[in-house]
Amino acid sequence: MVEPILDVKDLDVSFTFPDGQYKAIDSLSFTVHSNEVVGIVGESGCGKTLTSLAIMGMLPDNASITNGSICFRHKRHLVSLSEKEWQSIRGRAISMIFQEPMTALNPVYPVGKQISEVLIKHTKQSRKAIKEQTIQLMKQVGLPRAEALYHSYPHQLSGGMRQRIVIAMALIGEPDLIIADEPTTALDVTIQSQIIQLFRKLKQEKKVSMLFISHDWGVLSQVCDRVLVLYAGQLVETGPISRLVDEPLHPYTKGLIRSIPDRAKRGEPLYTIPGRVPPLKERHRGCPFYDRCRERMEICRTVRPKTVNIKEQMVQCHLYTEEMDVPSS
Amino acid sequence: MIEVKNLYKYYHMPRKKFFSKETSIKAVNGVSFTLRKGETFGLVGESGSGKSTTGEIIVQLIKQTSGQVLYKGKDVSKFNALQLKVWRRKVQIVFQDPYASLNPKKTVQWILREPLIIHKIGNRREQDKRIIDMLHDVGLDESFLKRYPHELSGGQRQRVVIAAALILHPEFVVIDEGVSALDVSVQAQILNLLKALQKKYRLTYLFISHDLNVVQYFCDRIAVMYLGEIVEMGTVSDLDEPKHPYTKALFSSIPTRDVNTSETVLSGEVPSASAIPEGCPFHTRCPFVQERCKHEKPVKHELTTEHTVRCHLYD
Numbered sequence: 001m002v003e004p005i006l007d008v009k010d011l012d013v014s015f016t017f018p019d020g021q022y023k024a025i026d027s028l029s030f031t032v033h034s035n036e037v038v039g040i041v042g043e044s045g046c047g048k049t050l051t052s053l054a055i056m057g058m059l060p061d062n063a064s065i066t067n068g069s070i071c072f073r074h075k076r077h078l079v080s081l082s083e084k085e086w087q088s089i090r091g092r093a094i095s096m097i098f099q100e101p102m103t104a105l106n107p108v109y110p111v112g113k114q115i116s117e118v119l120i121k122h123t124k125q126s127r128k129a130i131k132e133q134t135i136q137l138m139k140q141v142g143l144p145r146a147e148a149l150y151h152s153y154p155h156q157l158s159g160g161m162r163q164r165i166v167i168a169m170a171l172i173g174e175p176d177l178i179i180a181d182e183p184t185t186a187l188d189v190t191i192q193s194q195i196i197q198l199f200r201k202l203k204q205e206k207k208v209s210m211l212f213i214s215h216d217w218g219v220l221s222q223v224c225d226r227v228l229v230l231y232a233g234q235l236v237e238t239g240p241i242s243r244l245v246d247e248p249l250h251p252y253t254k255g256l257i258r259s260i261p262d263r264a265k266r267g268e269p270l271y272t273i274p275g276r277v278p279p280l281k282e283r284h285r286g287c288p289f290y291d292r293c294r295e296r297m298e299i300c301r302t303v304r305p306k307t308v309n310i311k312e313q314m315v316q317c318h319l320y321t322e323e324m325d326v327p328s329s
Numbered sequence: 330m331i332e333v334k335n336l337y338k339y340y341h342m343p344r345k346k347f348f349s350k351e352t353s354i355k356a357v358n359g360v361s362f363t364l365r366k367g368e369t370f371g372l373v374g375e376s377g378s379g380k381s382t383t384g385e386i387i388v389q390l391i392k393q394t395s396g397q398v399l400y401k402g403k404d405v406s407k408f409n410a411l412q413l414k415v416w417r418r419k420v421q422i423v424f425q426d427p428y429a430s431l432n433p434k435k436t437v438q439w440i441l442r443e444p445l446i447i448h449k450i451g452n453r454r455e456q457d458k459r460i461i462d463m464l465h466d467v468g469l470d471e472s473f474l475k476r477y478p479h480e481l482s483g484g485q486r487q488r489v490v491i492a493a494a495l496i497l498h499p500e501f502v503v504i505d506e507g508v509s510a511l512d513v514s515v516q517a518q519i520l521n522l523l524k525a526l527q528k529k530y531r532l533t534y535l536f537i538s539h540d541l542n543v544v545q546y547f548c549d550r551i552a553v554m555y556l557g558e559i560v561e562m563g564t565v566s567d568l569d570e571p572k573h574p575y576t577k578a579l580f581s582s583i584p585t586r587d588v589n590t591s592e593t594v595l596s597g598e599v600p601s602a603s604a605i606p607e608g609c610p611f612h613t614r615c616p617f618v619q620e621r622c623k624h625e626k627p628v629k630h631e632l633t634t635e636h637t638v639r640c641h642l643y644d
Binding site: 043044158159160161188189190191192193194196215216217218219221222242245255256259260261262263265266269270271272273276 | 375482514517518521541546
């Protein structure tokens with residue numbers, strides 16, 4: 001088997017508060033292979049963004065990695081890097097795209113300048129070459145009239161164009177891994193589908209590997225190969241996207257998929273997951289989903305379920321055991 | 330119950346030079362529709378299509394440039410202060426961000442009592458009872474009375490906002506992106522709640538949203554707006570087979586599980602509302618554009634009594 005680009009093993013991320021330490025991410029393990037797009041889903045507060053920040057080494061001051069390892073291209077252990085070493089990785093080897101492009105761009109510089117700034121940082125070229133390359137990049141991400149747009153300021157562009165600029169900036173270092181945190185959420189549907197097409201094109205032509213965070217199963221289906229379902233900082237289920245959508249195993253995944261409104265469900269009440277994600281300080285020993293689960297058993301309250309492989313899926317739930325081949329609906 | 334007739338809203342831009350022509354942003358450009366008692370009417374469109382402005386004009390948070398909003402045959406923009414106060418009891422609006430709609434320094438009890446005090450409803454004991462009943466209606470209980478907004482989760486906050494909107498027992502509620510900021514699981518809870526409350530209080534909803542999945546699930550009738558105009562309107566089942574090229578493109582842009590969906594991606598972006606294209610406003614992006622679309626504005630065609638579309642293809 002080919003070595004994965006990113007290998008996260010037993011990762012714990014904890015927040016330190018005056019009254020103690022609380023685990024926000026709890027023994028998380030996953031891999032991203034070359035030219036693979038891996039999605040992360042879950043409700044807010046489940047640790048999606050925190051996971052990506054941990055990989056980028058940009059955790060907030062009161063959070064730290066307390067256990068586990070993050071291996072990047074199987075040699076570098078990202079957990080113990082110095083700030084200087086980080087600088088050679090961020091932007092060049094791993095880059096990130098955020099949800100709101102307006103906050104990711106500097107409002108007082110023209111966008112072309114902001115893109116070339118990254119190029120100057122990462123390559124040694126003449127000014128002219130850099131400008132040409134910048135315009136080339138802007139064309140690649142589908143920006144019309146790139147020469148004219150080079151001199152515009154972020155506020156003069158629409159949301160979709162800004163997101164394309166941010167994507168262009170993320171592509172500059174030809175990174176091995178791109179982390180995209182809800183990159184289409186703030187956009188209108190017609191623009192969203194343009195950006196999705198762009199991501200698919202990048203995957204096909206530039207062979208990028210991506211970690212794609214989203215809460216929209218439709219978007220995930222369009223771009224991802226595999227999906228991780230996070231709940232309260234734990235990986236509760238993972239598998240190929242089509243399997244997860246068609247035959248989710250974990251009660252949480254089932255709930256997420258069944259609560260999406262669409263025209264087929266017209267007239268009937270929507271399925272809901274009762275309650276909410278437990279706050280950081282109220283998480284208990286057993287299954288994290290115990291309080292909200294409709295299929296819970298006594299064992300779930302006290303014992304944390306093991307990860308079970310069923311076909312291509314992996315699920316962390318007491319309903320399933322290793323011998324089971326066909327899931328009991 | 331409410332009739333909107335030829336609504337226009339223009340915002341005038343300051344002149345850049347003394348002799349330059351005055352420009353204006355046409356936020357709402359001749360919108361007409363009627364709302365029937367007890368229905369959920371959905372207003373969809375991309376950002377800048379004028380859907381929120383339409384909602385705000387109906388509840389008279391802003392005044393229209395021209396056109397009328399008729400409530401039982403009376404023009405609401407001509408109401409005097411007293412009539413307006415009565416009108417405000419009957420219409421309410423729920424916004425997207427529940428945190429911004431709640432005063433962070435006040436308790437839930439205070440937030441729910443304020444409208445009752447303004448409208449001089451009941452004495453303190455009756456008010457308390459009404460507040461507690463309302464909290465039960467939205468799925469909360471007495472323990473929330475003394476809490477502040479920051480102590481609530483997003484879903485609970487939106488429940489409080491809904492409670493505050495309904496405490497005066499309105500007839501009509503504008504829900505402006507009321508579930509867009511919520512996680513799907515919470516969104517499902519709130520949508521179910523809104524449906525249940527609609528039945529209980531015989532409410533009429535104007536549901537403004539950019540989330541087409543939600544609109545197709547939740548609404549009885551839908552109007553699709555583009556650059557301040559309604560391009561297509563019909564019952565939700567009419568719109569399952571959209572007729573206008575824009576509606577078609579919009580609905581096929583919804584990302585689905587089917588990866589191999591045809592690529593009817595709309596190219597380009599919405600033109601600025603200060604420079605609306607001549608003729609059909611959609612002609613710059615329309616895949617079926619003809620020569621006449623560039624000069625001649627299409628009229629409204631009635632395909633059925635419910636289903637109307639504004640496009641030259643149906644001439």
